[in-house]
Amino acid sequence: MSSSSTSSPTASALLGEARRLTDAILNEWADRLEREVPGRNGAALGYALRGPGKRVRPALLISAYRAVGGHDDAIAGVAAAVEAVHTYSLVHDDLPCMDNDDFRRGRPTTHRQFDVATATRAGFLLVPVAARMLVGGVSALGLDEATLGQMARILFQAGGAEGMVGGQWLDLAAEQRAVELPELTAIHRGKTGALIRAACELGAIAGRARPEALTALAAYGDDIGVAFQIADDVLDCTGTSAQLGKTAGRDEALAKSTYVRLLGIDRAREEALVLARRAVAHLEATGLPPSALGELADYIVTRNS
Numbered sequence: 001m002s003s004s005s006t007s008s009p010t011a012s013a014l015l016g017e018a019r020r021l022t023d024a025i026l027n028e029w030a031d032r033l034e035r036e037v038p039g040r041n042g043a044a045l046g047y048a049l050r051g052p053g054k055r056v057r058p059a060l061l062i063s064a065y066r067a068v069g070g071h072d073d074a075i076a077g078v079a080a081a082v083e084a085v086h087t088y089s090l091v092h093d094d095l096p097c098m099d100n101d102d103f104r105r106g107r108p109t110t111h112r113q114f115d116v117a118t119a120t121r122a123g124f125l126l127v128p129v130a131a132r133m134l135v136g137g138v139s140a141l142g143l144d145e146a147t148l149g150q151m152a153r154i155l156f157q158a159g160g161a162e163g164m165v166g167g168q169w170l171d172l173a174a175e176q177r178a179v180e181l182p183e184l185t186a187i188h189r190g191k192t193g194a195l196i197r198a199a200c201e202l203g204a205i206a207g208r209a210r211p212e213a214l215t216a217l218a219a220y221g222d223d224i225g226v227a228f229q230i231a232d233d234v235l236d237c238t239g240t241s242a243q244l245g246k247t248a249g250r251d252e253a254l255a256k257s258t259y260v261r262l263l264g265i266d267r268a269r270e271e272a273l274v275l276a277r278r279a280v281a282h283l284e285a286t287g288l289p290p291s292a293l294g295e296l297a298d299y300i301v302t303r304n305s
Helices: 011-036 039-049 056-067 073-093 116-140 145-158 164-173 181-206 211-238 259-263 265-286 291-302
Strands: none
Touching: 011 039, 011 056, 011 073, 011 116, 011 291, 039 073, 039 116, 056 073, 056 181, 056 211, 056 291, 073 116, 073 145, 073 164, 073 181, 116 145, 145 181, 164 181, 181 211, 181 259, 211 259, 211 265, 211 291, 259 265, 265 291
């Protein structure tokens, strides 16, 4: 058990804590799956789950949970479930039929480390793994079955055709053509924003948030999810492969529709800042403490990796 600090935490501290809490569960599941699933499939699942990462979504989820009064470190089980869904998306996003990337998070992508068929299977298998993680996390928090059902619907809708998968499909369809800002925003509210919004909602629900607080945290997640994608688009143009842990310049190489392509680097950065400020304003208007989530919003739009 732990409780929130009265001082304002830094983004670095929030992310570090999220990595510590979430990675312990991800590593435990990696070991477990390597024992349960034979051969290359189990090895690929373990490899994917052990991938290093910033753990932004777990940090947002834990911070949302604490913003509504949650204090149990068992929330890490829910955060790990969200990260497992995110990991599945990265494994598939890197495949040759998608972005065809060789590196992710500073190491070979799963299909390069193993092969395309194995990586494809590992991605799909991570979805039921995430469900098992979610059940464990909800149980550890002492939440009831109705709450588990609500949280499962939010997580898997965000990770499926109504969210991440649908957004990815629209993103692929938008390659090689110009799109206007409303269409581009709709793409990324699904592709990137849906899971970020879900992380904020799940944290709120786990903390038994009142309805208006849940609405505010969902709105925060909506805006910060799009801001995250804009920052990614800028970094793809301005960062190096070493900084990003993946191949820089892929958006341009694939002729993707991005905020930089539509607005230019400076205007894209401005748009991200506007969204970050608006995200925090949702919290302030509802009386939620904005310190931790405000720090994360600032990090998301100013990061260099």
